[in-house]
Amino acid sequence: MGLSSARRRPRREGPSHSPAGKPGLAARQAAQRLLSAIVDARTPMDALTDDTHGHPHYLALDARDRSLVRAILMAALRHRGDLEALVTRFTERPLPDGAASLRAIIHVALAQILFLDVPNHSATDLAVAAAQADPRNRRFAGLVNALCRRAIRECEAIRAEIETQPVRAPQWFADRLEAVYGADRARAIEAVHRREAPIDLTLKDRSPANIAARAQTLDAWALPTGSLRLRHGTEIAALPGFDEGAFWVQDAAAAIPARLFGEVSGRHVADLCAAPGGKTAQLAALGAKVTAVDQSANRLKRLRANLDRLDLSQACETVAASLFDFTPDRPFDAVLLDAPCSSTGTVRRHPDVPWTKSDADIVKLADLQARMLARAATLVAPGGLLVFANCSLDPREGEDVARAFAADQDSFTIDAVSAAELPGLEDCLTAEGFVRTTPADLPAPAGEIAAGGVDGFFAARFRRTV
Ligand SMILES: C[S@@+](CC[C@H](N)C(=O)[O-])C[C@H]1O[C@@H](n2cnc3c(N)ncnc32)[C@H](O)[C@@H]1O
Numbered sequence: 001m002g003l004s005s006a007r008r009r010p011r012r013e014g015p016s017h018s019p020a021g022k023p024g025l026a027a028r029q030a031a032q033r034l035l036s037a038i039v040d041a042r043t044p045m046d047a048l049t050d051d052t053h054g055h056p057h058y059l060a061l062d063a064r065d066r067s068l069v070r071a072i073l074m075a076a077l078r079h080r081g082d083l084e085a086l087v088t089r090f091t092e093r094p095l096p097d098g099a100a101s102l103r104a105i106i107h108v109a110l111a112q113i114l115f116l117d118v119p120n121h122s123a124t125d126l127a128v129a130a131a132q133a134d135p136r137n138r139r140f141a142g143l144v145n146a147l148c149r150r151a152i153r154e155c156e157a158i159r160a161e162i163e164t165q166p167v168r169a170p171q172w173f174a175d176r177l178e179a180v181y182g183a184d185r186a187r188a189i190e191a192v193h194r195r196e197a198p199i200d201l202t203l204k205d206r207s208p209a210n211i212a213a214r215a216q217t218l219d220a221w222a223l224p225t226g227s228l229r230l231r232h233g234t235e236i237a238a239l240p241g242f243d244e245g246a247f248w249v250q251d252a253a254a255a256i257p258a259r260l261f262g263e264v265s266g267r268h269v270a271d272l273c274a275a276p277g278g279k280t281a282q283l284a285a286l287g288a289k290v291t292a293v294d295q296s297a298n299r300l301k302r303l304r305a306n307l308d309r310l311d312l313s314q315a316c317e318t319v320a321a322s323l324f325d326f327t328p329d330r331p332f333d334a335v336l337l338d339a340p341c342s343s344t345g346t347v348r349r350h351p352d353v354p355w356t357k358s359d360a361d362i363v364k365l366a367d368l369q370a371r372m373l374a375r376a377a378t379l380v381a382p383g384g385l386l387v388f389a390n391c392s393l394d395p396r397e398g399e400d401v402a403r404a405f406a407a408d409q410d411s412f413t414i415d416a417v418s419a420a421e422l423p424g425l426e427d428c429l430t431a432e433g434f435v436r437t438t439p440a441d442l443p444a445p446a447g448e449i450a451a452g453g454v455d456g457f458f459a460a461r462f463r464r465t466v
Contacts, residue, residue: 027065028126029133030057031072032104038077038352040100045073045352068118076111077351078194081169082162083107083114090147102137105130106147113151114159124148166194173344173354180395185440189393192439192453197348199236201228201247202255202278204285204310214241221450223442224424226259227252231450245310250278253345253437253454256425257338257389258282260417260435260461267333272323272376275299277306279338284315291332295322324375331381339369341390341397345456348439366396373405377412380464386412389459393438398458402434405462412462425454435459 034055037043048055049070058069076083087095087106095103109127112118127148131141151158168174168190177186200223203214211222217240220228229252236242236249258279261269265287271280274292276299283290284307294300297320307313319326323337342357342365343350373388380386388405390397406414416433419426428437437457444452 022126022129024065024122025126025129025133026057027061027068028072028108029130030055030061030065031069031076031108032101032130033057034069034073035076035104035107036100038073039080039104039355042356044356045077045350049073071116072108072111074196074351075115076107077355079111079115079162079166080107080355081167083110084169085167086110086151086158087147090150091143099140101134102131102140102144105134105137105144109144109148110151113148114155114162120148120152124152166190170354172359176359176394180393181438185438188440189438189456193347193351195348195451195453196233197251197453198451199230199233199249200252200255201230202226202250202282203228203247204245204281204312206285214246217241221444221448223252225252225255225422225442225454227255229450243309245312248278248281248306248310250282251346251349251455251457252442253425253457254278254391255282256422256435256437256457257336257387257459258286260387260421260459261288261334261336261385264288264334268330269334269336270328270332270376270379271336271338272326272372272379273338273340274318275303277303279336280316281307281310281312283336284312285310288315288334290316291319291328292316293319293321293323293326295320323372326379328379331379332384333381334385334387335376335380336387337372337376337389339372339388339390341365341369341392342394343391344393345391345437345439345458348453348455362392362394362396365392366394366401369397369401370404373401374408377405377409377462377464380412382411382464382466384464385415386462386464387459388462389457391455391457393456395436395458398436398460399430399432399434402458402460403432405460406432409462411466412464415461415463417459417461433461 034048037048038045049058105127109123112123113120128141128145131137131144177189206226215222215228219231223229241247264283267288269283269288270291272293274280275294275296280290280292292303300318300320307316342362343353347353377386388402392398414432417435422428424442428435428441430436437454439453439456442452442454
């Protein structure tokens with residue numbers, strides 16, 4: 001399926017198109033189409049599963065089926081290398097070239113059988129029905145059936161093998177992680193990528209008493225970094241304190257960059273790539289006067305809604321503009337640039353990232369970040385702070401950009417972050433005083449049931465000297 005076809009109106013289906021109107025078939029067919037759109041057309045999963053602008057086949061489903069589709073996609077993407085290897089092992093001949101839709105049918109079925117709490121017979125029957133419903137795949141319905149049945153028979157052994165000998169994929173990403181972090185650390189990062197990510201919250205009131213009280217009412221682990229980590233997945237909007245704006249969802253590592261400004265009460269701070277506003281909210285909660293800039297008007301709408309719920313809107317002005325066109329009346333005391341990046345630090349939550357991004361994207365993004373950082377620097381007042389951050393695991397988008405900036409700019413010096421500023425993540429400092437986290441950091445202590453790990457993040461702090 002191509003990018004354009006991913007946006008096409010759905011063919012008429014549902015009860016009228018599905019063979020015998022099989023319940024559950026539309027959800028499986030949607031999962032197959034979306035998986036193809038992600039892997040073959042490199043369309044991000046978030047865009048396809050957006051509740052307003054998502055893929056038409058996804059939007060045609062009810063809430064329960066949408067959540068099943070998301071669960072199937074997460075499992076199929078996290079284990080895509082394992083599933084691919086299994087299909088190769090189970091078939092005498094390779095699947096025909098260009099058999100993207102057949103591959104999607106098989107992967108969607110195997111993901112349910114091996115990783116989800118879905119009856120095996122439903123996963124199998126609906127995969128066979130999907131093959132039969134598609135003239136290109138009808139002749140492979142028997143193969144689909146045989147693969148599913150074998151996976152069901154050998155389920156325990158297959159799961160154990162995947163646990164002990166996972167297949168590293170996609171190749172470019174596995175190679176890059178190993179080249180940057182070495183074999184052991186790369187394996188540790190990949191192990192975390194295969195597990196569901198926990199949900200972290202940032203509290204508006206970060207006083208120790210409030211952190212302790214909220215940890216109790218929310219059944220959360222109070223991380224040493226100051227964030228709370230929920231012990232159980234749940235509907236966030238139903239949590240006590242949500243309506244009163246006591247917290248927002250933000251990975252513990254994503255909460256670091258905004259804290260690097262220290263005391264910001266009454267200061268003018270620009271958040272240059274602000275939406276959806278996690279860091280804007282942190283700065284506003286600390287008493288800063290924030291100018292939140294983002295080139296996406298739609299994403300800024302979400303930022304404003306988030307700030308309204310948190311009752312922080314009065315501390316912020318929003319500007320819908322590219323930072324390259326943003327010309328404020330005066331420079332800022334502090335500037336945060338949370339630049340767009342490959343997002344390879346968020347693979348735990350977005351397992352589509354390695355399949356939709358490429359090494360070439362990283363090179364392009366690193367170039368954009370360097371230009372953005374140079375532009376951001378022009379907005380900092382003498383004596384002010386500049387923080388450059390992003391959620392990439394690749395040093396070409398982090399350490400290299402920051403080093404080149406420090407070397408090029410006479411009026412800025414690196415303001416090294418100290419271990420005392422990173423409780424629980426003291427080891428995540430580079431020799432220069434940059435912050436570098438990976439998903440293998442902050443493992444859970446013994447006895448804690450919430451998962452360990454944080455997003456991969458990079459942050460560098462600079463001070464304008466003149
Ligand atoms: C990583 S996200 C920011 C996340 C945000 N800082 C937070 O903590 O919630 C990157 C943002 O940069 C914005 N962006 C990309 N290019 C931009 C540009 N040239 N000027 C301003 N914003 C831009 C995107 O629209 C996106 O919202």
